[in-house]
Amino acid sequence: MPVNLPKAALFSALSALFVIGSPSDSEANFLERLFNPESRRKKVVIKQRRPAPVKVKKIRAPTYYTYKPVALQASKLDRLARTDFNKVELAPAEGARRFERSRFLSALGHLSDFSPAAEKNLSKAVLDHYRKDPTFIWIKNYRVKPETQAVMEVLGDAESYGLVSAEYAVSAPESAGLTSADEMRALVRFELTMSLRTLRYALDAREGRINPNRLSAYHDFKGKGSKADKILMSLSSSDDPAGYLLSLHPQNETFKTMRRELAVVRNAKKRSDLVIVPEKTFVKPGRTHDSMPIINRGMRKFGSDAFMREFGPLLSVNAGNKKYTPELVTAVKAFQKENKLKPDGIIGRMTIAKLSDKEPKDRLQSVLSAMERLRWHPSDFGNRYVMINQPAYRASYYSGGTEKLSMRVVIGKRSNQTNFFHDEIETVVYNPYWGVPRSILVNEMLPKLRKDPSYFDRKGYELTTVRGKQISSSSVDWYSVGSNFGYNVRQYPGKSNALGELKILFPNRHNIYMHDTPARSLFSRDRRAYSHGCVRLHKPREMAAAVLGTDLSYIRSRLAKGHNKQKLKTKMPVYIAYFTAWPDKDGKVQYFNDVYGRDKHLKKAMDKTAKARAAQS
DSSP states (O other), X not given: OXXXXXXXXXXXXXXXXXXXXXXXXXXXXXXXXXXXXHHHHOOXXXXXXXXXXOOOOOOOOOOBOOOOOOOOEEOOGGGGGGOOGGGSOOOOOOHHHHHHHHHHHHHGGGOTTOOXXXXXXXXXXXXXXXXXXXXXXXXXXXXXXXXXXXXXXXXXXXXXXXXXXXXXXXOOOOOOSOOOHHHHHHHHHHHHHHHHHHHHHHHXXXXXXXXXXXXXXXXXXXXXXXXXXXHHHHHHHXXXXXXXXXXXXOOSHHHHHHHHHHHHHHHOOOOXXXXXXXXXXXXXXXXXXTTHHHHHHHHHHHSOHHHHHHHHHHHHHTTTOOBOOHHHXXXXXXXXXXXXXXXXXXXXXXXXXXXXXXXXXXXXXXXXXXXXXXXXXXXXXXXXXXXXXTTTTEEEEEETTEEEEEEEEEEEOGGGOOOBEEEEEEEEXXXXXXXXXXXXXXXXXXXXXXXXXXXXXXXXXXXEETTOOEEOGGGXXXXXXXXXXOEEEEEOSSTTOTTTTEEEEOOOTTOOOEEOOSOGGGGGSSOOEEESSSEEESSHHHHHHHHHTOOHHHHHHHHXXXXXXXXXXXXXXXXXXXXXXEEOTTSOEEEOOXXXXXXXXXXXXXXXXXHHHTTOO
């Protein structure tokens, strides 16, 4: 309501306000309240604009590269003919070797314009070797040595070791031991070409035809550091160069098994007795499906002897039955259990893979890929080691060359693939904290924090500054935080901890390790690619006991102590591997789906390498 004041009182009040100068802010406010009653009921709120949130660039997973094989270059081996050997300190040569040196030096005049295409490191190794020791390695008395013939047979048999024979091909000279100019020209060129091709074979046998680190950032191998010049020196001084070459292939039993499998696969042809269940077949119990007779054949072909003793008669009686009866469901469940699949009786993709013959061409690529990848690993896996085969979704512990423990694992999803490398297990951590990786913080948690700043406080995470000061997540303006994040976050030990009750560490730059998980239901699935890259163990206590060389009661006692850790007395090799063909504990090669498509990328690299090497002359 308006304020009614006597004129004298109003004049007196106004005079008091404006004795000196214009009204102040407070005086103006008073007048506003005096003459505008509505201002007493309305509160003026001035909204402040929040600064635009810092843009967040998501942390992306590694990529696959366009593979570039090592290019061949002109070797310029004719430079040997222009070398002044009077100024070179030569390796000692006595007796027969001294005669071969003189013959080699006299043959160098026939190297005019000899420059076959080769890898740069091989050309350099050959040039350096013959400049230091200008002596025939492969020739004696102007003839090809018997030892050389044996090496040429090894080169010609490269296919049986998963290599490509054409890439090491050398034609022997047709010399009858005479010393005409044409024959000397052929001999010296054969000598140098033989050294180039044998060196290539040696390096391929030891390290592989493909550089894995050029395939994708998911591959991380240090390489074996083979020196071409040292290999050539070993070949030149060996009494059995063919045996030396063969010794460069992986010497483990797995490689030998895969070599035998390669011969079987190459001899296999598409026969009428192959069982191929249509790829998209999906059958639930009680249904009728046209593929049931083929599924029946698959169980009879791939079931074990024990399985056939129990279910063989049933399968024979139902050979043409298209109805998925309860009796057949029981047989399928037993088959699934035998093949380490979820025994749910549902016939889907994973079960079909075990019921079907893999096409010979697909098996061939799996075996060739496995043999190539085995060369990236050490030739000797070690006496005790852990092998994690990602396509099989399994981790196995070996001791004395025998599988002692095997279990299901969950690996990285396709967008967060588990890397491919090998390392050494060092530590077991009980009741661990989970240090949240920056990729998860930025890609997944930061959006939640911007909606709910107290997210970390409520979910049991410890938030600290880079200097280690613990703070509350609700005290941070998350809109000002970007891709660098700038804080350290870890989850406290407990039942909800993402790592479960223990983790097994093999420190690496990918921050990958084995660990327990509260998400136990995932282990019942046949396809288990769900993690952010780490390897979740179905039986973490058993694996910890195995690597520590102890038992489960000891592991339980350490878990009862709360958060603590224990170093292994001796570091143990661990192979975070990728094999779509791999022998089981009985030595039978099993085939698995190419979960990340890495076989496809490897085949492209192999084909490009073959094409690049075809340019040799």
